[in-house]
Amino acid sequence: MKLLRDILSGRARRTAPASSVSAAELLIAARTNLEGGEWGAAQLACEDLIRLQPDHAEALHLLGVIAYRMRDWATALELMGRSIELDPVNASFHNNLGGLLTYLGRPQDAAAALRRALVLDPAHLGARENLLFLLPSLDGVGGEELRAEHEEWARLHGAPFAALGRPHANAPDPERRLRVGYVSGDFREHAVSLFMEPVLENHDRHAVEVFCYCNNRVQDAVTARLRRGAAGWYDIAGWDDDAVAARIRSDAIDILVDLSGHLRDNRLLVFARKPAPVQIGYLGYLPTTGLATIDYRITDPLCDPPGMTESHYSERLLRLPGCMWCYKPMAAMPEVSPPPALEQGVATFASTNNPAKITDRMLELWARILHRVPGSRLLIAGTAEQGRSRMLSRLHHGGVQSERVEFRDRMAHPEFWALHRRIDVLLDTYPFNGGTTSCEALWLGVPVVSLAGRHMPARAGVSLLTHIGLADFVVSSEEQYVDVAAALGRDVPRLGALRAGMRQRIQASGLLDAPRYTRGLEDLYRAAWRAWCTRR
Structure with a gap:
């Protein structure tokens, strides 16, 4: 990209x-090729x-894009x-x-640019959704x-x-x-599929007929497996919202479930058209969608304790009896290794x-x-070089020397999993806890x-850790966070015992019990459906 360097140095010629x-x-x-994924052709057009x-x-x-x-x-x-x-x-420049x-x-x-x-x-739809993701x-x-x-997004x-x-013609029996229809832009190798695949595999086909509306253009082996769990599958990327809504009505979907929220490749404007009588937000997005046309939100009693969070949602809450996630570890994940502190003599936190979740207060x-x-x-994974100076500055301000901090770029799964052999304690982020990263670490x-x-x-960690019997590692104040993490980092024998028994602990917890989890989910669907029938 020599011309780019010339542009930046002011040496681009008027040729x-x-x-x-x-x-x-x-x-x-340039615009057309960029939208079509033809980056090389777009670059040449821009350079000309x-x-x-x-x-x-x-x-x-x-x-720049x-x-x-x-x-x-x-x-x-x-x-x-x-x-x-x-x-x-x-x-659009500020949004990008x-x-x-x-x-x-x-x-x-980022927030300043988006605002x-x-x-x-x-x-500006993109800027508002990017801000919602960041908030x-x-x-x-x-x-x-x-x-x-x-x-405000929903209003606009x-x-x-x-x-x-329009009125729905579904038989109110x-x-x-x-x-049941699932809509997602992540029916592929993605965090959402880790939790969705066991559900699709375990739906009771006598109680539920499953349809999937796939909005991701990139498809892979995970897509193929998910497809096998659906009676009907539609690749809707490129369809306009009216066409998708018409397809859903034609399929006579009773319960339409959104798995993407405001994440990339979502189809919330399909849900805004209310193509199904009951619409539910689930799994892929933790805050509210803001849409009045989405009736319910799937959660659990620890993520959303009764009486604490109802005012945070435009949807009504449906609480699963256990954890709101059902985890299916990838088959290629390695075996558990001993804690590195046994060999190093000191802990690695x-x-x-996602580095966007690492606030200045967290670094302090x-x-x-x-x-x-x-x-x-301290090892901080998934960071690009241009984001590290802020983190190092805050850590230096707290008296931490650079040699005690290691950064790693984003990496493919095998390398990412192997990295955990070098980690003794994972420090969850706040106010936006980890989900998939915590499951994989555990x-x-x-x-x-x-x-x-x-x-x-800020409560995903409460649910995950409590359900596997590690509620002692859930804290409610910054002082406790420092105390508990530091005590654990100093206790190498405990680190070894925890590590050796972690998989057995998870297996005994129900976090992997997909049949039971899916029955609980179906019970919530049935309750929502009965409520609609009663209103009819």
């Missing part, structure tokens, strides 16, 4: 492209355009920054910068504020479709076989969560933990210490 294509045509080609117009803001920005997708973070930041200097009122900063683990900077995008264009990670954002922000983007709702607490355990180390024998809050994103 016309080989053909006589106009600037407008080059811009159309910049040769014609070196200060073309959108061409520079699109090159391409650099982002090619994992050239430094170039992406510079190009996006340059484009915003040239066109500071372009909301916010997405990049989120990925790099700079949540406060700037929304000041410029309050109806649970920010200190000081509680359940009521999360609900208000989500309902979902409410206009309420008038399109409370005990008949139910037609770690975070494997981690520094205090390291002070309490002399010689201990299955690999690594204990997790979690700080609990009073809204659902």
Whole structure:
């Protein structure tokens, strides 16, 4: 990408492209190829355009987006920054910068960019959804504020479709076989599928007929396995919302279940059209959706204790009897290894969560933990170089030397799992706890210490750890978080015992009991269906 370096150094030459294509045509080609995933062709079109117009803001920005997708973070930041200097009122530029900063683990900077995008264009769908994804990670954002922000999204983007709702022709028989539809953009190798696959495998086919509406274009072996659990399967990526809603009505779906919330590749605007009489949010997204057309939210009594969190949701809560997650470890995961502290003599603490969840306050607490355990180390996985300076700065401010901190890039599953051989204690993030990362760490024998809050994103650790008998590692204050983590890091014999017995503990807990879990889920579906039939 030599031209990119020339652009950034101001050496791009005003040399016309080989053909006589106009600037407008080059811009159309760049946009079209980028949307179609043809990054190389998009890059060439942008470069030709910049040769014609070196200060073309959108061409520079699109090159920044391409650099982002090619994992050239430094170039992406510079190009996006340059484009915003040239066109500071372009909301999409600020939105894309916010997405990049989120990925790099700079949540406060990301939030500022996304809020700037929304000041410029309050109806910018991408910026609002990116902000909704980020908000649970920010200190000081509680359940009521999360609900208000989500309902503002619904007011702007979902409410206009309420008038399109039509009566449903589903037969109101409370005990008949139910037609249940699942909608997801993550029917592939993804965290959601780890928890969804055991459900699809264990649905009672006499009680439930399953349909899946798959919105991910990338499909793999996991997709193929999930497909086998469905009586009907539709690849809906590329379909417009009206077409998807019509398909769901044609399939006479009784209960439509959203698995994506406001995550990428969601189809919430299909749910806004109310194509099924009962609509439920489940699994993939922890806060409310904000949509009045989604009737219920699946949770459990520890994630959402009765009387504590109801005001955080636009949906009514349906609580499973046990943990709200049913975990299916990947078959390729390695066996549990001894705690590294046995060999090293000191503990290694770690975070494997999305770096956007690592707040400045978390880093301050981690520094205090390291002070309490002399010689201990901190490993932070999944970070890009351009996001590390903030973390090191906060740790240095807490008196932690750089040599006690190790960063690792994002990595493929085998390398990621192997990394747990070097981890003694996983430090959960707050106010947005880990989910999949905690399950994987526990299955690999690594204990997790979690700080609990009073809204659902801050209570995932409560449910997971309590259900496997490790409630002692769930704390309710920052002081307890430091105390419990430090005490565990100093107790090498306990680390060894925990690690050796962790899988047996999980297997005995019910966290892997997919048949029982799925019966509980079906009971909630039945209760919601009976309520609809009664109202008819």
